Amino acid sequence: MGVRIIGTGSYAPEKILTNQDLERMVETSDEWIRTRTGIRERRISDKNTAASDLALEAARRALDSAGVDPSQLSILSVASVTPDHTFPSTSCILQHKLGAPVTCACYDVQAACSGLLYSLQIAVSMLKCRKNARYALILGAEKLSSIVDWTDRSTCVLFGDAASALLLENDGSDEPDMLLSCILGADGSHSSKLCVPAGGSAMPASRETVEGRLHFIRMGGQEVFRLAVNAMTGASRTALQEAGLTVDQIRWIIPHQANKRIMDAVASRLGAQSEQVFVNVDRYGNTSSASIGICLDEIVRGGLVRKGDSLLLTAFGAGMTWGAAVIRW
Numbered sequence: 526m527g528v529r530i531i532g533t534g535s536y537a538p539e540k541i542l543t544n545q546d547l548e549r550m551v552e553t554s555d556e557w558i559r560t561r562t563g564i565r566e567r568r569i570s571d572k573n574t575a576a577s578d579l580a581l582e583a584a585r586r587a588l589d590s591a592g593v594d595p596s597q598l599s600i601l602s603v604a605s606v607t608p609d610h611t612f613p614s615t616s617c618i619l620q621h622k623l624g625a626p627v628t629c630a631c632y633d634v635q636a637a638c639s640g641l642l643y644s645l646q647i648a649v650s651m652l653k654c655r656k657n658a659r660y661a662l663i664l665g666a667e668k669l670s671s672i673v674d675w676t677d678r679s680t681c682v683l684f685g686d687a688a689s690a691l692l693l694e695n696d697g698s699d700e701p702d703m704l705l706s707c708i709l710g711a712d713g714s715h716s717s718k719l720c721v722p723a724g725g726s727a728m729p730a731s732r733e734t735v736e737g738r739l740h741f742i743r744m745g746g747q748e749v750f751r752l753a754v755n756a757m758t759g760a761s762r763t764a765l766q767e768a769g770l771t772v773d774q775i776r777w778i779i780p781h782q783a784n785k786r787i788m789d790a791v792a793s794r795l796g797a798q799s800e801q802v803f804v805n806v807d808r809y810g811n812t813s814s815a816s817i818g819i820c821l822d823e824i825v826r827g828g829l830v831r832k833g834d835s836l837l838l839t840a841f842g843a844g845m846t847w848g849a850a851v852i853r854w
């Protein structure tokens with residue numbers, strides 16, 4: 526039974542925060558941000574918008590693009606590091622807003638920027654083992670502006686808000702799966718290098734945690750950079766090998782959009798041409814679990830992929846987690 530991506534959708538809030546805007550907020554410069562990261566601008570939600578609201582727009586667009594009604598969904602997942610609440614899950618809140626049925630399994634995935642790749646493998650597996658499950662909608666949805674320390678120039682220039690959605694179908698036909706290979710990995714020994722220290726059971730919220738700004742993103746940028754390049758390159762090589770493909774046979778490489786320099790380094794180590802790498806970090810910044818789905822949506826809506834094309838998706842994020850998947854469109 527073949528599982529395929531039949532719809533894509535993405536959404537980013539209208540408000541644009543440019544590098545010039547950031548120059549007025551912290552000691553930074555457009556030149557530093559552009560040359561170190563490739564980012565020119567990012568989108569920021571208003572204070573009444575939650576991750577589930579961003580997800581709702583992306584979900585509707587993905588469903589509309591395939592002509593599928595929310596009532597037909599069997600599986601709904603949201604990957605996020607900025608869920609609406611600690612609990613209940615953002616997917617349950619989205620289910621209600623979207624009008625998905627109570628027979629739909631709803632769950633959140635926590636794998637940071639690798640969340641969409643983890644979600645993809647989970648959903649493909651679930652579509653195969655859940656009886657009568659035909660459609661799965663998987664999302665990455667992030668309101669990162671809610672956990673960014675706007676006084677920390679080393680992190681606040683990097684992140685943006687957005688959501689993306691992929692609609693998967695198992696139509697029970699003899700068509701082969703679109704997922705040719707999927708490599709997932711993690712190394713928890715690096716968990717403190719990129720994290721929000723407080724707010725969980727290890728360090729519950731208190732006056733001290735708020736005053737110490739411990740509810741915001743903390744990152745050791747240089748080390749994360751090095752780990753990201755190694756992990757995405759390694760996972761991509763294995764995913765290509767398992768799919769029986771070489772890098773020149775890949776139409777698009779879609780890396781998690783964290784930093785243009787990271788993407789360039791991964792592409793160069795893989796021996797890929799820069800034209801093969803899809804980049805939109807300049808317009809959105811790092812949107813964590815949403816980034817790969819936004820790229821895919823732009824590629825599909827831009828008519829940049831044809832049936833039979835092979836795509837390599839690869840991600841890296843807090844955990845540390847990573848992944849790579851080869852998809853035959």
Ligand code: UT7
Nearest residue numbers: 553554557561638678679682746747749750783784841842
């Ligand atoms: O989503 C997945 C996880 N995240 C990532 O993948 C991010 C990975 N890391 C990175 O992308 C890069 O490490 C950064 C973009 C975060 C930083 O770039 P870098 O080339 O590693 O810079 P750095 O941290 O080594 O800092 C170089 C200098 C420092 O000044 P000194 O000590 O040399 O005087 C920083 O204080 O740049 C300074 N700096 C800034 N200057 C202007 C740091 N942030 C800024 C800033 N504007 N926004």
